[in-house]
Each structure stands twice: as structure tokens, then as C-alpha cells.
Amino acid sequence: MRLRPSEPLAMWVTGAFAMLFLASLALIASLTWSVLRGAWPGAIEIAQIDGQSTCIERLGRSGEGEWIRKSGHPDAWVVPAAALASSRPALGHEAILLHDGRWFCTPRLELVEPDRILPISSRSLALWSESFGQDMTRLRQAAQFGDTLSIPEFQRLHGLGMRIRVRLLQQGTRVELPIEDIRLIRPKDSGLREKFGYFLLILRLQISSSPGSFASITGTVLATVLATVLASPLAVAAAIWLSEFSRPGKLSWLFRQSVQLLAGVPPIVFGAFGLAILVRQVAPAIDPHLAVPSLLWASLTLTFLALPTVTRQAHLALLQVPSHLREASLCSGATRLQTLRHVVLPAARKGLWAAILMGAVQALAETAPLLLTGAVQLSGKPLLGGAAPWLHLGGGFEHLGTRIYHGIEQFPPGPLGIGAGSLSCLVLAVLSISLRTWAASLRHPGGTP
Amino acid sequence: MTESVKPTACHPYPADAPLLELERFCLVLDGREVLSDISFAVPKGSITALIGPSGSGKTALLRSFNRMNEWTDSVKISGTLRFEGKEIHSPETDLLAHRSRIGMVFRTPNAFSMSILDNVAYALRVQGKRHPEEGAEKILRRVGLWNAVKDRLGERGDRLPSGLQQRLCVARALAASPSLLLLDEPCSVLDPVGTAELEDLLLSLAGDPTVVVVTHNPQQAARISQYTAFLAQGRLIEVGPTEKVFQRPLCRETDDYISGRFG
Numbered sequence: 001m002r003l004r005p006s007e008p009l010a011m012w013v014t015g016a017f018a019m020l021f022l023a024s025l026a027l028i029a030s031l032t033w034s035v036l037r038g039a040w041p042g043a044i045e046i047a048q049i050d051g052q053s054t055c056i057e058r059l060g061r062s063g064e065g066e067w068i069r070k071s072g073h074p075d076a077w078v079v080p081a082a083a084l085a086s087s088r089p090a091l092g093h094e095a096i097l098l099h100d101g102r103w104f105c106t107p108r109l110e111l112v113e114p115d116r117i118l119p120i121s122s123r124s125l126a127l128w129s130e131s132f133g134q135d136m137t138r139l140r141q142a143a144q145f146g147d148t149l150s151i152p153e154f155q156r157l158h159g160l161g162m163r164i165r166v167r168l169l170q171q172g173t174r175v176e177l178p179i180e181d182i183r184l185i186r187p188k189d190s191g192l193r194e195k196f197g198y199f200l201l202i203l204r205l206q207i208s209s210s211p212g213s214f215a216s217i218t219g220t221v222l223a224t225v226l227a228t229v230l231a232s233p234l235a236v237a238a239a240i241w242l243s244e245f246s247r248p249g250k251l252s253w254l255f256r257q258s259v260q261l262l263a264g265v266p267p268i269v270f271g272a273f274g275l276a277i278l279v280r281q282v283a284p285a286i287d288p289h290l291a292v293p294s295l296l297w298a299s300l301t302l303t304f305l306a307l308p309t310v311t312r313q314a315h316l317a318l319l320q321v322p323s324h325l326r327e328a329s330l331c332s333g334a335t336r337l338q339t340l341r342h343v344v345l346p347a348a349r350k351g352l353w354a355a356i357l358m359g360a361v362q363a364l365a366e367t368a369p370l371l372l373t374g375a376v377q378l379s380g381k382p383l384l385g386g387a388a389p390w391l392h393l394g395g396g397f398e399h400l401g402t403r404i405y406h407g408i409e410q411f412p413p414g415p416l417g418i419g420a421g422s423l424s425c426l427v428l429a430v431l432s433i434s435l436r437t438w439a440a441s442l443r444h445p446g447g448t449p
Numbered sequence: 450m451t452e453s454v455k456p457t458a459c460h461p462y463p464a465d466a467p468l469l470e471l472e473r474f475c476l477v478l479d480g481r482e483v484l485s486d487i488s489f490a491v492p493k494g495s496i497t498a499l500i501g502p503s504g505s506g507k508t509a510l511l512r513s514f515n516r517m518n519e520w521t522d523s524v525k526i527s528g529t530l531r532f533e534g535k536e537i538h539s540p541e542t543d544l545l546a547h548r549s550r551i552g553m554v555f556r557t558p559n560a561f562s563m564s565i566l567d568n569v570a571y572a573l574r575v576q577g578k579r580h581p582e583e584g585a586e587k588i589l590r591r592v593g594l595w596n597a598v599k600d601r602l603g604e605r606g607d608r609l610p611s612g613l614q615q616r617l618c619v620a621r622a623l624a625a626s627p628s629l630l631l632l633d634e635p636c637s638v639l640d641p642v643g644t645a646e647l648e649d650l651l652l653s654l655a656g657d658p659t660v661v662v663v664t665h666n667p668q669q670a671a672r673i674s675q676y677t678a679f680l681a682q683g684r685l686i687e688v689g690p691t692e693k694v695f696q697r698p699l700c701r702e703t704d705d706y707i708s709g710r711f712g
Contacts, residue, residue, distance in 0.1 A: 324555045327517055328618070332572035333549025333625065342575070346562050
């Protein structure tokens with residue numbers, strides 16, 4: 001049997017494109033891997049607190065002896081005395097504590113003298129400056145103005161008799177432990193299996209630490225569900241009007257063009273719209289208390305974002321209902337509404353659900369608009385539960401997308417940030433892929449993409 | 450010199466109490482003249498076949514009878530089209546009531562995605578009748594479907610094989626006891642067995658209701674119809690009792706078409 005000459009060519013060309021596609025996937029995977037590997041910390045401190053392993057994030061990656069911040073809870077700051085004592089000025093760190101990428105002295109830092117705990121406040125600093133003179137004045141300046149102290153300066157304070165011990169805040173309770181209990185591990189130098197073990201440990205710590213990933217999963221799901229619930233009726237109604245009731249003409253043309261236009265607007269522009277119009281113009285008109293970026297406005301922004309997607313997909317689903325079905329119904333003496341209710345909607349049911357799911361995917365996967373309209377790094381209060389109405393829309397919320405952003409963007413990269421980012425990536429990807437697959441299976445029961 | 454339009458060649462046939470009557474009927478769909486100057490009558494209780502090559506306007510003519518052209522396209526008409534003696538395009542016509550007196554079966558079997566029983570009861574249900582399921586058994590027996598589906602009336606109608614499904618569509622169209630049944634190439638997706646069964650079904654209706662069937666298959670028209678109208682390029686070329694049209698056609702085009710020389 002002789003093959004027609006075009007067939008091998010077609011096979012090679014399509015095959016080459018498929019290979020190119022696979023190669024680009026592999027490239028993306030390897031880039032991701034190298035980014036994650038480059039961000040992997042030099043060392044992690046693991047402490048046993050109440051029988052549970054907790055990660056104490058190190059500042060910097062250049063070796064042991066630097067300052068340590070405990071970041072299982074972002075509000076707790078840790079300065080180990082041993083680290084202070086053994087720190088090498090040669091490391092060149094000019095700062096004491098890291099906060100928002102900057103090193104500075106915060107009032108939360110507690111200097112522990114042998115017998116008493118003295119939180120750094122203007123008053124205690126004033127007391128101390130009497131006994132410690134110039135050095136304390138320097139510390140006070142640092143505390144008040146967010147200034148930095150060099151390691152030699154801090155060493156001098158230590159030398160003057162201040163003892164500093166590790167303090168941790170864990171879910172509201174204060175835990176104090178000697179620096180010896182903190183174990184230093186070096187994932188970078190260990191084997192692949194240990195590395196994976198540490199990775200799992202960090203993931204577990206992320207899930208168990210509160211507020212942690214759970215809050216951001218709740219926030220993400222709530223924002224997505226709210227946006228979908230708000231967008232779907234409008235979008236499906238618009239699609240029904242387009243496909244069933246509008247006459248071909250200027251109005252329906254204009255409507256279809258504006259849907260296309262909306263679908264082409266970059267998400268961050270929706271974010272700007274949400275902040276400038278919804279939060280700053282609409283909200284004060286309703287209630288001044290509402291005029292802050294919050295879950296409510298973020299969900300509304302996502303609603304606008306999901307509208308064109310759902311409308312287009314629902315319109316397509318309705319167009320797929322063969323017109324002779326509608327005709328058969330009209331021929332039976334049914335009105336347009338009866339036809340819609342008994343024939344068109346049942347026939348398009350799966351496609352409409354797929355359209356709604358695609359809207360949910362869109363709302364789920366967007367991060368940019370949320371940065372402007374209500375997603376925060378740490379909301380501090382749950383969205384569900386508590387007092388009536390049990391759903392708290394008026395405040396900031398945590399979101400998986402912004403958690404990825406904050407986790408990976410954090411500098412210097414720490415294991416918890418990377419862990420938070422990776423875990424959020426995983427959860428977000430799983431959610432998004434499952435919704436998408438569900439939508440696809442509704443639209444194409446045979447399994448084609 | 451303008452070409453003079455040949456008038457319709459008309460075999461004599463009884464048209465004293467016609468169900469449908471067209472006089473100089475013209476139809477313009479979306480600015481394109483689809484039918485021009487159609488005059489003929491469909492006798493009550495007959496099976497009339499509309500034959501002709503693709504694009505000759507058979508389907509547009511069929512859809513004029515229940516005003517379904519208006520649903521998809523912008524429509525301009527002139528001339529008269531009377532159904533049971535009343536002009537159907539007059540402003541007093543209640544379109545819903547008019548359509549409910551005419552059943553229609555389409556090219557593709559298109560049962561609704563609901564149960565077999567609900568499919569049959571659909572017309573009566575949307576017309577607001579109480580207990581629309583009551584006459585279903587009679588109708589299903591009439592289309593010869595009862596024995597095949599009596600044990601699964603609750604199953605989805607659109608999952609039946611195409612032959613049975615097309616018969617279900619006939620049942621759906623007959624349910625509201627229409628006085629006219631329109632069929633638009635009802636056998637185009639059926640196999641020979643299904644086609645034969647559907648033809649038997651149409652013959653078994655015995656003129657109640659009157660049937661107008663569009664077919665691209667002249668042999669089918671010869672097998673089932675009492676009257677045949679031959680259309681080409683939007684004109685009615687020849688009309689009359691089927692045996693006369695087939696055995697002694699008055700026009701050359703008709704002869705060419707039915708003997709398979711064109712179309």
C-alpha cells in the first residue's frame with residue numbers, strides 16, 4: 001500500500017508541534033525547579049515546642065549565627081542570645097530584625113534581663129538610657145524611627161549585661177525556650193530524601209500554623225463562590241436574551257461587542273476599577289464603614305471579571321442547541337418562554353453549568369485585582385462563624401493567589417515563605433484544574449478537550 | 450426582451466374544499482425572493498408531496514404554512530395563503546393557535562430531552578390542557594410505537610434510535626389533533642427500513658390529518674402521495690394528481706426531474 005505523499009509530511013509537522021509543546025512544558029518545569037532550588041534556604045531551625053516541630057525562620061542564608069526571626073507567627077520576633085554572642089561582624093548585616101523586607105528594631109522586640117522582661121517602649125528605654133547611657137539612646141532612636149543598629153552596636157548592649165532569649169508567640173500563648181533546643185538543619189546539603197522530608201514538614205507547618213493556609217483557602221473559595229453566584233444569573237440572562245430574544249440588529253451587535261471588549265480588559269484594570277469606583281465612590285454612598293478594600297468589593301470586582309466569560313460561554317452553549325428543537329416546540333403551539341423553559345434550557349443545561357464553572361475558574365485564578373480590592377497578607381480574623389450574620393464580608397481576607405505572591409516575593413527567601421507559596425500554588429492549581437476538568441466533562445462527555 | 454414567465458402547468462384535480470389555498474403567493478426571505486407566484490390548493494384529507502431540486506423553495510413553502518419562516522428570517526409576503534378558508538397572515542390571526550392546529554416533523558429526528566410520555570404530551574401541555582398524558586397511548590398506537598416503548602415511557606425520548614425517534618416526533622406532532630401535518634424530508638437520515646416504516650405510517654393515517662410532505666426523492670412522492678407539486682427555482686412548475694404528474698407530465702422540466710435527468 002502506498003501512502004499519499006502529504007500524509008508523512010502532515011505527520012511530521014503535527015508531530016513536531018506536539019514535541020515543541022511538550023518541550024516547552026519541560027522547560028517551564030525545569031525553570032520552576034531551578035527557581036525553587038535557588039530560593040531554598042541554607043539552613044532551617046527546627047524547635048520542639050509542646051512536642052511539635054516548629055520552624056524558626058532564619059534571617060539570611062549566609063550561614064549560622066545570624067539573627068533569627070520566628071515566623072510561624074509573623075507577629076513574633078526572636079533574637080537568640082547565642083546567635084548574638086557568636087555573631088560575626090564580618091557578615092556585614094547592618095540590621096537587627098526583618099520586617100517587610102527591612103531590618104529595624106520594633107517595639108515588639110523584648111529584651112530579657114536575667115530577672116525581668118522589659119518590653120521596649122519609650123518609657124523603658126528612658127529608664128534604660130539612664131543606666132546604659134549613650135548606647136541606650138541609640139537603641140531608642142532605632143525603636144522609634146525604625147532605624148537600624150549594627151551588630152557591633154548590639155553586641156555592645158549584650159556586653160553591657162542584657163540577656164536575650166528566644167521567645168515565641170504561638171497561637172496567642174508565649175513560649176520561651178533556650179537557644180540550645182533549636183536544632184539547625186541544612187536542607188541544601190542533605191540528600192534528596194531529606195530535602196523532600198523537610199519540604200513536607202514545611203508544608204505541614206504551613207497548614208497547621210494559624211492563621212495559615214486554611215484562612216486563605218476559605219478566603220479564596222468564598223470570593224470565588226460569591227463572584228460566581230453574583231455573576232451567573234446576570235450572565236445567563238444576558239446570554240438567553242442574546243440567543244433567544246434579540247433580533248439581529250444594532251442593539252445585539254453592540255451588546256456582543258461590549259461583552260468581547262470586557263473579556264479583553266486586563267484583570268488589573270478591573271482591580272483599579274474596583275478600588276477607584278466601588279471602594280472609593282460606591283461604598284461611601286452606601287455606608288462610610290464599607291469604604292475599605294474588603295471581601296465584598298473584591299468579590300464584586302471578580303463578578304465583573306467573570307461576567308463576560310460566563311456570558312460568552314453560556315451564549316455558545318445556547319447556540320449549540322439545534323434551532324429545529326426550538327422550531328419543533330414552537331410548532332406545537334408553545335410560546336417562546338415555554339420553549340425556553342421546556343426545551344432550550346434542558347438541552348443546554350450541561351453547557352450552561354460548564355459556563356458557570358468557567359466563570360468560577362476565572363474568578364478563582366485571578367490575583368491582580370484582589371491586591372487592590374481587599375486581599376491582605378494577614379487578615380487576623382475568620383471570615384466565617386462568630387456572630388450573626390456569620391459571614392464577614394466587610395474586612396480584608398487572605399487569598400491563595402496573593403499568598404503565592406507574598407510568599408515567593410519575600411526577601412530574603414525563607415522556607416516558610418517558599419512553603420506557603422508552594423502549598424498555595426498546589427491548592428490553587430488543584431482547585432482550578434478540577435473545576436476546568438469538570439466543566440470540560442460537562443461540555444464534552446466523550447472526553448475530548 | 451424580457452423572458453415571459455411560464456404559468457404553472459396544472460392538471461385538473463378536485464379542489465372544492467381545499468384545506469390550504471395559495472393565490473399568487475410570493476415570499477421574500479432576508480431580501481431574497483424565495484418563492485414567486487405560487488398558486489395551488491391542498492385538498493383536505495390528502496397526502497401532497499412537494500418535490501424539486503435543492504434550493505427550489507420546497508421547505509420555505511412548507512414553512513410558510515405554519516409561518517415558521519418568520520421565526521428565523523425577516524419575511525415579506527404578497528398574495529394570499531388561506532388555511533381552512535382564513536387568510537393566515539391577517540392581523541387577527543392568533544399565531545399560537547394557528548401553529549397548534551398544524552403539526553410539523555423535521556429532517557432530523559428531534560425528540561426533546563424529556564421522557565417519551567412527556568414528548569407526546571408536550572403540545573397539549575403547552576396549550577394548557579389538563580391531563581395531557583391521557584391520549585398518549587392512542588397516539589403511540591397510531592404511529593406503531595406503543596409495543597416498542599410501552600415498558601419504558603419514562604425513558605428519555607431523545608435517546609431512542611433514529612427510526613423510532615422520528616416516529617415519536619410524528620406522535621408529538623399528532624398529539625394535539627392537528628388538521629394538517631407538515632413533514633420536511635422526514636426520511637433523510639433514516640435507513641431503508643425506517644423509511645419504509647415511516648411511509649407506511651403516513652399512508653396509515655388515511656388522510657386524518659391532511660399531510661404535506663417535502664421530499665427530494667421523487668419515488669417516495671410516487672409511493673405515498675395523491676397529489677404532487679413540482680417546484681424549481683422558487684416557482685411552481687407543475688401540480689396535479691401524482692399519477693398524472695409522473696406518467697404524463699406537462700412540462701419538460703418535470704419529466705427531466707422525475708426521470709432523474711437533472712436535480
